[in-house]
Amino acid sequence: MSVIGSDNRNLRLGVRYLVLILIALIFVLPLLFMVMSSFKPSDALLRDSSSLRAFLPVGQLSLDNYTGAFERAPVGLFVFNSIFVTGTTVLLSLLICSLAGFSFVFLHWRGRDLMLSIILATFIVPFETIAIPLLLEVSKLPWLGLDGLSWGWLDSYRVQIIPWIADGLTIFLFVQYFKGLPGELIEAARVEGASWFQIYRRVVIPLSGPVIATAAILKFLVMYNQYLWPLIVVQQEQYRPVMVGLQYFFQLNPAWGEIMAYLTLITVPVLAFYLVLQKAFIASIASTGVKG
Amino acid sequence: MKLLNVTAGAVIAATGFCSAAFATTDLTMWYHGAGNKVEGKIVNQIIDDFNKSQSDYKVSLQSFPQNSYNGSVTAAALAGKLPDILDMDGPVMPNWAWSGYLQPLPIPQDHFKAFLPGTKGIYDGKLYSIGLWDAAVALYARKSTMKELGLRTPTLDKPWTKDEFMHALKAAKASGKFDYAIDLGMSDKSEWYSYAFLPFLQSFGGGLINRETYDSAEGVLNGKDAIAWGNWWQSLFTDKLVPGTSQDPAAHETGFIDGKYAFSWNGNWNAVKTMAKVKDVEFLPAPDFGHGSKIGAASWQFGISASSKHPEGAAEFIKFATQDKYLADFSEALGLIPATKSAAQMTQMYADGGPLAVFYGLSAAQAEKRPVTPGYVVESKVFQKAAADIADGADVTDTLDGATDQIDADIKRNDGYKTH
Numbered sequence: 135m136s137v138i139g140s141d142n143r144n145l146r147l148g149v150r151y152l153v154l155i156l157i158a159l160i161f162v163l164p165l166l167f168m169v170m171s172s173f174k175p176s177d178a179l180l181r182d183s184s185s186l187r188a189f190l191p192v193g194q195l196s197l198d199n200y201t202g203a204f205e206r207a208p209v210g211l212f213v214f215n216s217i218f219v220t221g222t223t224v225l226l227s228l229l230i231c232s233l234a235g236f237s238f239v240f241l242h243w244r245g246r247d248l249m250l251s252i253i254l255a256t257f258i259v260p261f262e263t264i265a266i267p268l269l270l271e272v273s274k275l276p277w278l279g280l281d282g283l284s285w286g287w288l289d290s291y292r293v294q295i296i297p298w299i300a301d302g303l304t305i306f307l308f309v310q311y312f313k314g315l316p317g318e319l320i321e322a323a324r325v326e327g328a329s330w331f332q333i334y335r336r337v338v339i340p341l342s343g344p345v346i347a348t349a350a351i352l353k354f355l356v357m358y359n360q361y362l363w364p365l366i367v368v369q370q371e372q373y374r375p376v377m378v379g380l381q382y383f384f385q386l387n388p389a390w391g392e393i394m395a396y397l398t399l400i401t402v403p404v405l406a407f408y409l410v411l412q413k414a415f416i417a418s419i420a421s422t423g424v425k426g
Numbered sequence: 427m428k429l430l431n432v433t434a435g436a437v438i439a440a441t442g443f444c445s446a447a448f449a450t451t452d453l454t455m456w457y458h459g460a461g462n463k464v465e466g467k468i469v470n471q472i473i474d475d476f477n478k479s480q481s482d483y484k485v486s487l488q489s490f491p492q493n494s495y496n497g498s499v500t501a502a503a504l505a506g507k508l509p510d511i512l513d514m515d516g517p518v519m520p521n522w523a524w525s526g527y528l529q530p531l532p533i534p535q536d537h538f539k540a541f542l543p544g545t546k547g548i549y550d551g552k553l554y555s556i557g558l559w560d561a562a563v564a565l566y567a568r569k570s571t572m573k574e575l576g577l578r579t580p581t582l583d584k585p586w587t588k589d590e591f592m593h594a595l596k597a598a599k600a601s602g603k604f605d606y607a608i609d610l611g612m613s614d615k616s617e618w619y620s621y622a623f624l625p626f627l628q629s630f631g632g633g634l635i636n637r638e639t640y641d642s643a644e645g646v647l648n649g650k651d652a653i654a655w656g657n658w659w660q661s662l663f664t665d666k667l668v669p670g671t672s673q674d675p676a677a678h679e680t681g682f683i684d685g686k687y688a689f690s691w692n693g694n695w696n697a698v699k700t701m702a703k704v705k706d707v708e709f710l711p712a713p714d715f716g717h718g719s720k721i722g723a724a725s726w727q728f729g730i731s732a733s734s735k736h737p738e739g740a741a742e743f744i745k746f747a748t749q750d751k752y753l754a755d756f757s758e759a760l761g762l763i764p765a766t767k768s769a770a771q772m773t774q775m776y777a778d779g780g781p782l783a784v785f786y787g788l789s790a791a792q793a794e795k796r797p798v799t800p801g802y803v804v805e806s807k808v809f810q811k812a813a814a815d816i817a818d819g820a821d822v823t824d825t826l827d828g829a830t831d832q833i834d835a836d837i838k839r840n841d842g843y844k845t846h
Contacts, residue, residue, distance in 0.1 A: 180676035181684075206461050266504065273505035288507060365494050366501030371460070381491030382461025386695050387679075 163189060168401070172199050172394035179390050199395035203383070206392060209399060211372065212379035217403055219294045219375060220357040226299045227353050228346055234300065235308025236334050240320060250309065256302040262362065268297060269366050293367045294375070298357060304349045311345035312338065347414030354407055376400040453485045453739050454509035456499070458726060460489035464759045468752070476746045483739040485511070503527045508731035510740045514555060515617075516724025517796040517806070519547040523554045524800035524843060529732045530554055532741045538748070544723030544793045545765040550845050555727035556744060558753050559762035562789040563622055563721045564709040565608075566682055566690040566700060572708075575601065575688075580710050582719075582791050588658075591713035595667045598688035606669050608689040609681050610662075612817065613673040619810040620796060622691060623659075625712060625720035628794060630655035634809055635833060640799045641842055643833040647809075648826040655715070656822035663817045671814050694785040698761045701781060709784045712792055723793030725762070763789050800843040804836045 166189045171179045173195040182188045203209055237243070238250050272287040287293040315338065323333045339346075361377040368374055380400075383393045408415070455473070459465040466489060473485045488509065490498050496518060502508050503525070514522060522528050530552035538546060538556055547555030565580075572579060575597045580586040586594065595607040611618055624634060632652030635643045646652065662668045669677065669687075682690035683703045692700070700707050712719040728747065730740040753769035756762050757776060763785050770776040776786050796802055812829040816822055837843060 177680060180679050183676045184674065206463060269501055269505055273507070286505075286507075288505060362497075365497050369456075369488060369490075369498060369502060369507065371488070378491065378494060381493045384491070384493045385462055386693075387699070 165401075168394050168397050171391065172398045173197070174199075174391060176389060176391040179394065199389075199391035200399070202389065203392045203395045203399070206389065207379050207382040207396070208371065209379070209396060212374055212376045213400060213403065215291075215373060216358055216360075216375040216377075216400070219291055219360075220354055222291075223295045223298050223357050224350050224353045226295070227301070227304055228349060230300050231304040231349065232308045232339065232342070232346070233334065234305045235312050236330075236338060238305070238309050239312040240333070240338075241330065253302045253305055257306075265362060265366065272297065272367060288367050289370045289373055291373060294360070294364055294373070297363075298360075301353075304353060307345055307349050307352075308342075311342060315341055344414050344417040347411040347417075351408060351411055351415050355404070358404055450481060450484045451736050451739055453483050453511060453734075453736055453743065455485050455487050455511040455743070456495075456509045457487060457489045457513050458492045458495040458515075460491045462492075465756075468755050468759055471755070472747050472752050476743055479746065480742075483736070483742060485743055499527070503731075506733065508733050510731060510734040510736055511728060511743060512731055513726050513728050514547075516544070516547055516555070516557065516727055517617075517620075517798075517802050519555050519727065519729065520549040520798050521800040521803045522729075523549045523552075524845060526732055528554050528729050529734070529737060531556065531730060531744065532737050533745060537745065540768065541748075541765045542723075542763070542789055542793070544725070544789060544795060545727065547724070547727050547729065549798055555729035556748060556765075557725055557727035558748060558756050558765055559725055559760075560723060560765060560789045560793065561725040562694050562723075562763055562785045562793065563625075563691060564694070564697075564711065564785060564788055565713075566692050566697075567688070567708055567710055568704060569706040569708055571598070571688050579708070580713070582711050582787055585711045585719045586713040588713060588715045594689070595662075596665075599665075599667055601688075603685075604688045605681070605686040607667040607687070608662075608691060609673075609678060609687040610668050610691045611673075611678055612669060612671050612814075613675040613678045615671070615810065615814065617806060617810075619813050620806040621722040622693075623813050624796060624809060625722055625792075625794060626659070626715065627652060627655045629712070629715035629717050629720045630658070631717040633797075634805050635797050635799065635801070637797060640797065640801070641837060643805070643830040646830075647812075647833065648823070648830040651717075652826055653823055656816050656826055658715075659813065660816050660819070660822060664819070671817050694763055694782060695761055697782055697785070698775070709782070709788075711784075711788055719792045720794045721788055721792045723789065723795045801833070801837055801840065805833050808832045808836075 167183075170189055170191055171182075173191065174182065174193055175196075175198070178193045179188075182193065187193070234253075238246060272293050274285060275287050277284050277287060277290075277292070287296075319337055319341075320333060323337050328336070358375075359377060360375055364373075364375050364378050368378070380393070380396060383389050383396060457469055459469060469487060469489075473487055477484050496515075499508070499512060499514070499522070503522075508527060514528075519528070523530075531554060533553070533556075535546070535548075535553045538553070541556065542560045544560040545557035546553060547557070575594065577594050577597070578586075578590065580590070598604055598607040611622060620634075627633065627647075630651050632649060632655050633643075633646045636646050663670050669681075677686065681687045682692070683700060690700075694709075697707075697709065712721050728744045730737050730744070734740055748765070750764075750766060750769040750772060753764040753766060754772035757764040757769065757773045761775065761782065763782075764770040764773060764776055767786070770783070770786050771778070774780055775782040777783065797805060799805075808829045812825050815825050
């Protein structure tokens with residue numbers, strides 16, 4: 135009887151692993167295809183794409199596609215631009231949105247609930263609907279730089295960063311997480327005479343690792359994958375990010391091998407960022423129920 | 427003191443005169459070729475040559491990726507940031523001219539009288555743009571296949587009729603040697619559909635819009651000739667002569683070369699690559715479906731933005747860039763059809779007797795521009811969807827009626843696309 139029970143458990147476990155492996159393959163195979171294809175000539179890549187060879191390091195493998203990608207486009211510049219814009223935006227976003235979330239949860243001010251509702255309502259406004267008005271706005275904004283006062287933000291890093299610092303989702307994440315923190319901690323700090331900013335900096339933020347990781351990853355992905363906005367506000371190559379740079383490879387005859395090499399290169403920062411923060415990200419999902 | 431003043435005045439005047447005499451006006455130029463190393467090299471060479479050839483103007487280049495170029499130009503136009511010189515795909519030009527992005531070229535049209543018709547961007551009677559090259563589509567075939575199937579080789583003077591074309595496709599299918607008789611490039615769901623397939627509709631006697639009034643598609647896109655085209659078009663797919671809309675892009679890239687397709691409806695830009703791999707390839711003219719053989723025309727062209735403060739300088743550059751030697755350079759490097767016969771003679775591919783000379787002939791004899799109207803950008807999308815839907819089995823009459831209604835509604839919504 136116990137042998138039969140043990141067999142059933144093993145069978146169930148085996149089936150469960152099989153299902154999990156199949157699901158994992160769905161996510162892993164495209165990445166494997168991308169990496170393997172990046173080492174194959176374009177015609178071999180296309181021929182292999184209809185068979186399992188597409189996922190295997192077979193045929194004539196070389197680094198030619200990587201060399202070609204660097205010759206076709208300033209890959210390093212695009213990656214730098216994206217990392218700079220993304221990194222700066224993520225840092226500023228964490229600061230501003232966490233302060234906003236703190237204010238919505240712990241401070242009491244008139245119109246707080248209405249303001250939060252308005253911010254949450256921005257969830258349902260697709261960016262595409264405000265892209266043109268925003269373009270017209272930023273094209274006329276003043277800027278005080280080292281060269282003095284100038285008008286218009288187009289062709290700059292700031293136009294890719296500033297409009298994206300604050301967003302409803304990130305504020306919502308912080309609000310939800312802060313609501314779950316023990317109120318006694320805040321009260322105790324107040325009794326001890328701490329200012330609100332001290333509470334924010336010394337009590338709330340040190341306890342907010344998971345939500346900071348979640349917000350950072352989600353913002354990172356949004357910013358790193360930016361396409362439409364930089365497309366319309368950046369005209370000079372020196373400020374272009376990686377996703378606009380991807381278009382360099384789609385000529386009348388797309389250079390598929392180089393496209394795969396370029397995609398492999400630009401995926402590395404995303405994977406690295408996720409791997410660094412994944413434990414905190416998973417902890418945050420477990421604690422806030424955010425599905426990402 | 428007086429002498430000092432006079433001397434100072436003379437110095438200031440002389441300095442001012444000198445700086446005026448040597449003042450160089452900066453011109454900005456946008457080009458769609460970012461990522462195309464060969465094209466970029468030639469464009470930069472032309473700009474260098476121009477900048478060295480005179481001292482009045484200095485052109486600086488900003489290149490954009492082709493796929494996102496139109497979006498960048500439209501955004502810049504809205505923000506008032508267009509450059510002096512920009513290039514554009516031929517069929518988009520009327521929309522940009524109508525939208526106020528462009529100004530007519532301050533160059534007499536006679537200056538370009540030797541240019542292929544497809545390279546001249548004329549809208550509302552004015553020349554807005556000029557191309558250094560044109561593109562053409564032909565029926566790719568193997569001489570060996572033609573011989574095996576016992577097919578007559580069509581010529582510009584005597585192209586295949588519809589019956590001959592269908593006989594060729596059915597013979598190829600019946601031979602059992604090919605997956606499909608012909609590759610039309612159905613996987614390329616882009617402007618290719620309008621560029622490559624609209625000529626079939628025109629050869630049937632239909633069209634996208636009434637070309638005399640440009641105010642309606644009624645009776646043109648859904649008339650009896652258009653319905654005949656739709657039925658024929660659908661039969662290609664139901665009879666399994668052509669891979670459908672779900673065609674694998676990889677198969678489109680290599681299918682003809684690998685011998686999976688007997689024929690390929692393809693552009694001159696793929697000719698050199700195909701010749702290298704298929705030694706007995708030949709390029710045949712479009713079939714005549716009753717109203718003459720037709721192929722698409724108009725490729726990338728140079729124009730001047732409406733906001734340019736130096737149109738005369740921009741025009742000088744465009745005249746400089748459209749010299750035969752540069753037309754030949756582009757053709758030699760990229761396989762494009764030179765805009766003039768004299769430039770074609772300077773190339774190996776397009777000179778009389780050259781392996782691609784047939785494309786120059788096709789472009790000169792069969793090319794018909796896509797509708798020259800600001801509404802084309804919408805009409806093209808409507809046609810692309812209709813062609814795909816019919817290929818997928820949608821009712822022909824209903825689909826073409828629906829497409830006609832969409833086009834007419836767009837024209838009405840834009841007040842007939844009247845010029846301002």
